[in-house]
Amino acid sequence: MKIIIEPQNKLEELLVKILCKEETEEVHRLYHHIANYAQPLWVFKDGIQHKLYETDLYYADTVEGKTFLYTENEIYETTDSLLCIENNLKGNQFVRISKNCLINIDFLMKVEPFSNHRLLAHMKNGEKLIVGRTYIQELKNIVKKGR
Amino acid sequence: MKKIFKNVIPQTGLFTIALILITAIYNIIQNSPEKLLYINLLIIIGGGFLLNCVEYYILTSVWQTSAKKGLLFSCLTWYVGVGALMLITGWVSFSVLNLISFTLDFLIAYLVITRYNIYRLKMDAEEINRYLEKRNTDRK
Structure with missing residues (x-):
């Protein structure tokens, strides 16, 4: 895969174009990654709002009615329920592993x-x-x- | 071998239970001479169902707090439950000798079933790890 960056002065917002021979699973996965990047999750930490990309999210769980999102080293909180997050992430690399936990299989090492x-x-x-x-x-x- | 443990044995179990249920209900309705035997079979199946409900709905929270406690309570539930079922159906009477032989039989059966469940779980884990490895290799 080749990545080309072409700066264009006339463009008002970022445009990503995927050029491919045919629409394979890999192309769809790439599309989802880019689409998710464009629509980050808004989360909180110590009362401050942060932007969290799905690609950085390791797992999410619910403890005593509160939903927490975990990255490699940070823990964030969100007002959304786990079901709501699951629905937003549907079709990607996230899977429910228990009643109150959702994981990103990209970061799953082994079971x-x-x-x-x-x-x-x-x-x-x-x-x-x-x-x-x-x-x-x-x-x-x-x-x-291999979603 | 893998298919036997994963599919054939559980399917055979389900098929056998379904067959016993149909035969028992039919014989009870027809008022056959072996009616009592079939009533006992229904009690056994019903009891097994109840014990499974206890295991999956009530004991789950105990398993979550401690694996040792979970194993102990699960073993005790089945021991008392199966023992009670055998007494209710009148298949055994209460005596020290019966109690000892039942305890030994139960422990052997419980051990075999537990080992079988662990084996199935291990196979599931191996399969998932294989796919994960393949997934990671493909990405590289």
Whole structure:
């Protein structure tokens, strides 16, 4: 893949054009990445609003009714519910692994068996999350599809 | 081998239960001489269903707090539940010898089922890791 940057004075906003021979899965994935970049999530940390790109989001969870978003080293809060975030991220690399947790499989390193027919997901930042037994099949399907 | 553990055994279990249910209901309605046996079979299936509900709905929260506690409570629930079912159906009477043999049988069966569940889980984990590895290689 070649990346070309062409500065044009007349352009008022950033324009990204994907030139391809045919519309493959890879092209769609690239499209989603760029589209997500254009529509970041608005989150809070210490009362200050921040812009968070999906590509930086490792996982999201709900604790006592509050939704938290985790990047490699930071934790942000949002007023949206986990379901709302899940719907906004749908069609991308995010998958529900339990009733209150959603992960980005781009940052999923490996899984290992855990008690009570659950799996333990190891994230690339060293975090360990539990995959509920009813969510194993969905995780498998999504990783298999290579979404 | 993988297909046997993953698909054949669970499907056989479901098929067997469905068959027993249909036969039992049919025989009870027809008032057959073995009516009592089929009522007992229905009690066993119903009891198994109830115990599974306890395992999946109530004990889940215990498993989440501690794996050891979860295992202990799960084992106890099934031990007491299955023992009670055997007494209710009248298949065994209460005696020290019966209690010892039931405890031994139960522990062996529980161990085998637990090992089987761990095996299936391990296969799932291996499959997911394989896909993850492939996914990461493709991206590079």
